[in-house]
Amino acid sequence: MEAPRHDTRGIVDPAALLNRVRFRRHEPAEPLRRYVEWYWLIDWDLPAPYASHIVPHPAVNLTFQWDEAEGGPYAEVTGVALGLYTRKLTGRGRVCGVKFRPGGFRPYAPETPVSTWTGRALPAQEVFPPATGDAAHAIVTPSDDHARVAALDAFLHSLPCTPDPQADLAMSLVQRIRADRTVRRVGDFAETEGLSVRALQRLFSTYVGVGPKAVILRYRIHEALEHAGTRTDVDWATLATELGYADQAHLVRDFTATVGVPPTAYAAEVGAGAGG
Structure with missing residues (x-):
């Protein structure tokens, strides 16, 4: 690990x-x-x-x-x-x-x-x-x-711990989502891993706590948050495509819903704070 x-x-x-x-x-x-x-x-x-x-x-x-x-x-x-x-x-x-x-x-x-x-x-x-x-x-x-x-x-x-191959599978799938930007759609991901969408969703609910779609979104928002906080020249349309969004508007919507402000406003606020 x-x-x-x-x-x-x-x-x-x-x-x-x-x-x-x-x-x-x-x-x-x-x-x-x-x-x-x-x-x-x-x-x-x-x-x-x-x-x-x-x-x-x-x-x-x-x-x-x-x-x-x-x-x-x-x-x-x-x-x-x-x-x-x-x-x-x-x-x-x-x-x-x-x-x-x-x-x-x-x-x-x-x-x-x-x-x-x-x-x-x-x-x-x-x-x-x-x-x-x-x-x-x-x-x-x-x-x-x-x-x-x-x-x-x-x-x-001191705690009992019961090894579980399904836990190992869930951990490996989440790690794949975190590391691989090409994982964008639950259906495609399930097919690649040889699982039905229902089986994948059931596995994530039981072992991760949220569904695969939520995991994909969370890690992509993490990436967008990092870009907004560390760069002043972000091409949001290109980043949206790289993160698997249909367009920039969908990225802005998810970022705003999660963080509370649009990515450009967040970048400006963080930049102002850093400058001060």
Whole structure:
């Protein structure tokens, strides 16, 4: 499995966020990498509230959190978000997160389709009874990353995990969508993989949490977001074609619906922020 990427795909205005928080990614222990893509750690100490916005990856996250506004440490399972995810950060806080590979959460909760948690955030104890306040405290309290990563490793090693070839299939299909821009239509993708559209949709609902069409859209919006945030000379019509859209208008529609502003307006806002 590949090592954690260093890009900021999915983060809306990453420069603004990274100027306010310490954000790091770390690899889990080798046996866990089959299903866990990376750990992500965030610490903040803010003089004024800040709202972070994320176009989430199509993945389930397990987080251990401490926020002085919320009281003691706690653990949470967050299913695939259906739209823009917004988190208001105030005062001091810390998050130690586990980002499962899309399709990789089900082996840890094999009795429940992953779509059950789509669009939801719930106390982790409802899914993993050992995810108590004491467990969260042990993970978020250490001051150094090495100790936090070791605590995350220990917690995941303590959980039952049932290997599942269908989870492996789902993970490989999602990775193909993420890496291959030629994957544009669900019907064509299903045919290429030797599956019916219905079987593909059922697999994604059970193991990923959203359908293949939503996964294709999410990764393409990530690419558009990255282009809008890092370049001032984007040819949106050409990019729309490269991402599989019928025309520029469809890309603009999806970008606006997901991020909240058209791509050109977003590019102007991010550029102005960077310039200031």
